Amino acid sequence: MTVLVAYASAMGSTQEIAQHIADRMASTLDGVECRSVDEVESVSGYDAVVIGSAVHNQSWLPAADQFFARHAPELAKRPVWAFNVGMADALPKPFRKKGAALQQARLAGVLPQDVALRGHRMFSGVYKADQMSSALRFLFRLTGGRFGDFRDWTAIDAWTDEIAAQLATPASPTSPGSATA
Numbered sequence: 001m002t003v004l005v006a007y008a009s010a011m012g013s014t015q016e017i018a019q020h021i022a023d024r025m026a027s028t029l030d031g032v033e034c035r036s037v038d039e040v041e042s043v044s045g046y047d048a049v050v051i052g053s054a055v056h057n058q059s060w061l062p063a064a065d066q067f068f069a070r071h072a073p074e075l076a077k078r079p080v081w082a083f084n085v086g087m088a089d090a091l092p093k094p095f096r097k098k099g100a101a102l103q104q105a106r107l108a109g110v111l112p113q114d115v116a117l118r119g120h121r122m123f124s125g126v127y128k129a130d131q132m133s134s135a136l137r138f139l140f141r142l143t144g145g146r147f148g149d150f151r152d153w154t155a156i157d158a159w160t161d162e163i164a165a166q167l168a169t170p171a172s173p174t175s176p177g178s179a180t181a
């Protein structure tokens with residue numbers, strides 16, 4: 001069983017999540033590799049792929065979009081899971097869950113539909129004050145927004161374990177897009 005955990009990250013928090021997922025999977029599965037999307041020439045040597053991207057301006061990073069489009073024919077033949085890393089938990093409290101759900105739905109709608117994802121999750125990442133202009137920062141804080149590291153490692157671990165359990169089931173690798181983790 002070979003598994004690729006591929007990531008596109010601007011500031012490093014998505015890369016750290018991807019590495020964490022790969023390390024955790026490697027405790028139960030052989031052949032788990034974590035790579036930047038830019039390093040991957042082909043996915044044909046992997047039985048399964050997990051891909052994650054930071055979200056900028058309501059979209060995946062261009063490198064992740066390009067990875068998905070470039071490898072879509074090969075991705076469509078194997079089980080694929082995707083995750084987005086955004087700032088939902090930095091938003092004012094009333095908008096956190098709704099913001100994450102809306103953004104996840106939007107991102108699911110723009111990914112190539114010929115790759116049936118086995119699962120697609122939204123995680124919060126790291127949102128720092130210096131990522132915003134000082135005027136916006138003031139307004140953001142005033143309305144209940146916050147800055148910090150919002151990565152929920154318990155949720156990330158639980159999702160990773162769901163994927164690993166599916167991959168450990170003998171029939172999984174040949175049936176892309178058939179589950180919902």
Ligand SMILES: Cc1cc2nc3c(=O)[nH]c(=O)nc-3n(C[C@H](O)[C@H](O)[C@H](O)COP(=O)(O)O)c2cc1C
Nearest residue numbers: 009010011012013014054056057058086087125126
């Ligand atoms: C220029 C910029 C635009 C962003 N746009 C969004 C966005 O539209 N939606 C969102 O949820 N998070 C947004 N974020 C927050 C990032 O997704 C978040 O900080 C994430 O942890 C970044 O991942 P990275 O450290 O791997 O780059 C944005 C951050 C920056 C710097």
